Amino acid sequence: MKPGAIQMENVSLAYRLYHDRAVTLRDTMLNLFNRSTKMELFTALEGVTFSVEPGEALAVIGANGAGKSTTLKLLAGIYEPSSGITETGGRIASLLDLGVGFHPDLTGEENLMLNGSLIGLNRNAMKNLIPEIAEFAELTRFMDTPVKYYSDGMFMRLGFSLATAVDPDILLIDEVLAVGDARFQEKCYERIWDFRKNGKTIIFVSHDMNAVAKLCTRAIWLNDGRIQMDGEVEAVLSGYLEGVRKKHDVATVSPKEWGTREVWFDSVTLRNVSGTPARIFRKGEKIIVDAVIKTHLPGTVDGVVSGFSLHRPDGETIIGTNNLEMNEPLLSFNESTEISIEIMLDVEEPGSYILGLALTDPLARKDYHWLEFFYPITLLDARIDPPLRLSNVTWKQC
Amino acid sequence: MTDWNISRLRLLMESLVSKDLKVRYKRSVLGFGWFLLKPLFSMIVYYFAFTRILRFGGAIPHFSLFLLTGLLPWNFFSSSLSATTSSLLDNHRLIRSIHFPRMCLPVAEVLANLIHLLLALVVLEAVLIIFGHTPGLSIILLIPAILLFTVMTIGAGMLLSIGNVFYRDVKQFVEVLLLAWFYASPIIYPLDSIGVQIIESPGLLQILRFNPVAGFMEIMHSILYTGTWPAAWCWISLSAWSVVFLILGSVVFRKAEPVVVKEL
Numbered sequence: 338m339k340p341g342a343i344q345m346e347n348v349s350l351a352y353r354l355y356h357d358r359a360v361t362l363r364d365t366m367l368n369l370f371n372r373s374t375k376m377e378l379f380t381a382l383e384g385v386t387f388s389v390e391p392g393e394a395l396a397v398i399g400a401n402g403a404g405k406s407t408t409l410k411l412l413a414g415i416y417e418p419s420s421g422i423t424e425t426g427g428r429i430a431s432l433l434d435l436g437v438g439f440h441p442d443l444t445g446e447e448n449l450m451l452n453g454s455l456i457g458l459n460r461n462a463m464k465n466l467i468p469e470i471a472e473f474a475e476l477t478r479f480m481d482t483p484v485k486y487y488s489d490g491m492f493m494r495l496g497f498s499l500a501t502a503v504d505p506d507i508l509l510i511d512e513v514l515a516v517g518d519a520r521f522q523e524k525c526y527e528r529i530w531d532f533r534k535n536g537k538t539i540i541f542v543s544h545d546m547n548a549v550a551k552l553c554t555r556a557i558w559l560n561d562g563r564i565q566m567d568g569e570v571e572a573v574l575s576g577y578l579e580g581v582r583k584k585h586d587v588a589t590v591s592p593k594e595w596g597t598r599e600v601w602f603d604s605v606t607l608r609n610v611s612g613t614p615a616r617i618f619r620k621g622e623k624i625i626v627d628a629v630i631k632t633h634l635p636g637t638v639d640g641v642v643s644g645f646s647l648h649r650p651d652g653e654t655i656i657g658t659n660n661l662e663m664n665e666p667l668l669s670f671n672e673s674t675e676i677s678i679e680i681m682l683d684v685e686e687p688g689s690y691i692l693g694l695a696l697t698d699p700l701a702r703k704d705y706h707w708l709e710f711f712y713p714i715t716l717l718d719a720r721i722d723p724p725l726r727l728s729n730v731t732w733k734q735c
Numbered sequence: 736m737t738d739w740n741i742s743r744l745r746l747l748m749e750s751l752v753s754k755d756l757k758v759r760y761k762r763s764v765l766g767f768g769w770f771l772l773k774p775l776f777s778m779i780v781y782y783f784a785f786t787r788i789l790r791f792g793g794a795i796p797h798f799s800l801f802l803l804t805g806l807l808p809w810n811f812f813s814s815s816l817s818a819t820t821s822s823l824l825d826n827h828r829l830i831r832s833i834h835f836p837r838m839c840l841p842v843a844e845v846l847a848n849l850i851h852l853l854l855a856l857v858v859l860e861a862v863l864i865i866f867g868h869t870p871g872l873s874i875i876l877l878i879p880a881i882l883l884f885t886v887m888t889i890g891a892g893m894l895l896s897i898g899n900v901f902y903r904d905v906k907q908f909v910e911v912l913l914l915a916w917f918y919a920s921p922i923i924y925p926l927d928s929i930g931v932q933i934i935e936s937p938g939l940l941q942i943l944r945f946n947p948v949a950g951f952m953e954i955m956h957s958i959l960y961t962g963t964w965p966a967a968w969c970w971i972s973l974s975a976w977s978v979v980f981l982i983l984g985s986v987v988f989r990k991a992e993p994v995v996v997k998e999l
Contacts, residue, residue, distance in 0.1 A: 352997050414834035417993040434832035440754060442761040451757075454750035455833055457743055 340427030427506025435496030890980030
């Protein structure tokens with residue numbers, strides 16, 4: 338296997354799930370006579386197949402219990418698959434839990450020396466790395482303090498610095514980046530970015546869709562232990578968010594349509610500037626609504642107000658405005674007219690939103706056509722550009 | 736998966752053992768001295784109990800020295816078993832977040848205790864020489880005997896560490912077992928190694944020889960206390976039990992390991 342490559346083939350993993358777990362011998366003896374203890378096989382992953390090329394940054398997303406962490410543990414070699422094959426190439430650094438090998442009574446430096454071997458660093462390498470690790474963790478002054486006197490943040494910082502001190506081919510990250518304060522988190526992301534720039538493979542499990550969108554190019558959506566979707570991060574994220582929305586919000590907000598239909602939206606397309614139909618928009622990207630509007634009134638209908646609104650998934654209205662309010666020209670329609678609304682948003686809180694559209698007359702006596710809660714969209718943070726650079730390439734004739 | 740070659744494994748073992756030793760004597764005034772003081776204190780207790788109260792110790796010259804030749808190896812054995820029993824459970828977070836050969840955990844516990852045993856034996860040997868128990872040529876057998884006994888302890892430790900993950904009773908059971916095992920082993924009394932007959936019934940003597948640690952204890956008495964060659968049955972018993980425990984321990988450990996990781 339090439340360093341940094343990952344291959345999972347038809348991998349399944351089952352846990353034994355105890356409903357009335359016998360933890361002592363006595364319970365077991367009792368259970369022999371009274372076979373009521375339910376032991377169930379819980380399938381955490383089923384038939385999962387995917388492969389990752391060296392240098393890819395893959396996000397694994399999904400609801401709690403969908404099998405994300407199990408996937409990471411399989412890749413880290415902690416679990417063995419119940420069936421199927423897991424293969425990884427090269428050295429792996431796993432950030433599944435930070436500072437796990439640390440002993441509270443030992444000082445920071447002692448802990449580093451003793452735990453280096455767990456991640457494959459020998460004593461000399463460790464000795465040379467300690468100042469660097471301590472500096473990154475901002476704990477240089479505390480290296481001779483037993484780690485039990487560290488705050489949680491300090492402890493995690495030291496754990497993070499140690500775990501990322503090796504030069505891995507594959508980096509496995511499980512939601513551990515809630516390390517320390519915001520500033521240190523920024524630093525952690527920077528370091529992870531460095532790994533990406535240097536062409537390391539990254540597998541990232543997170544519920545933070547923003548972080549996922551920022552860091553990864555590809556995503557896998559796990560649902561009940563199976564791959565629901567595998568593809569470009571935008572597509573998978575929107576699929577996932579849409580899925581979550583459908584599951585939870587349908588009860589509170591569902592699309593509503595009403596009006597006199599003297600003038601109506603015949604077709605509506607949401608697209609980005611490059612003309613591709615889209616439902617995901619990054620910070621700084623224009624949302625363009627192309628609509629074909631028809632009327633069966635004779636002649637031209639003048640002075641039509643065209644409005645739009647943006648809501649949270651639960652229906653809370655955030656923006657609602659129209660061309661009258663914004664001092665834009667009112668619209669005139671004949672039998673079939675095409676319009677485009679270009680919306681530019683300052684996204685403060687990325688996430689899922691719902692767009693609504695409306696056509697009314699200027700005195701608001703008549704609702705021609707309302708499409709409320711009609712178009713779910715996802716707003717993401719800006720993309721970091723370029724997400725990767727070519728550091729070297731050679732061609733060889735063999 | 737990261738591969739674990741021999742040098743990485745050695746490094747990990749060294750780290751685990753030195754961590755164990757460091758942690759044990761943190762914030763303790765006497766520190767490393769305890770590896771000598773502990774057997775010394777128990778020696779004093781047993782000495783008074785068995786020469787002043789029960790009096791059979793009087794039949795053995797330098798009874799306190801005789802006691803030490805058995806107590807040191809027993810301390811190694813019992814501390815090792817107590818420590819290995821909880822070794823997997825205590826490290827569950829580590830096991831569930833980093834991939835490494837988990838067998839290293841119980842093995843490291845035994846090796847840390849072995850270091851104590853070896854140091855204590857050096858001191859004991861000096862004392863023995865001072866009191867006229869000069870070792871014979873048989874002392875060359877000390878190292879192979881300790882090696883075999885260590886193997887046996889590791890095997891038993893692996894079994895217990897796995898057992899304790901499935902049933903927490905194992906830890907309690909080990910405590911009780913060790914208490915009974917102590918009196919069933921030739922530590923405070925000899926079987927036939929030093930020419931003093933304490934056990935009179937030949938039937939009982941035969942039964943006591945089946946004890947897995949009896950062979951090693953008698954070897955220690957012979958080599959250290961009397962300076963004679965250990966009896967053949969001791970070697971047969973020690974080797975046989977070592978092989979049995981090692982095979983049983985490692986097979987069970989390997990089989991149970993993938994399950995244990997998920998159970999922890």
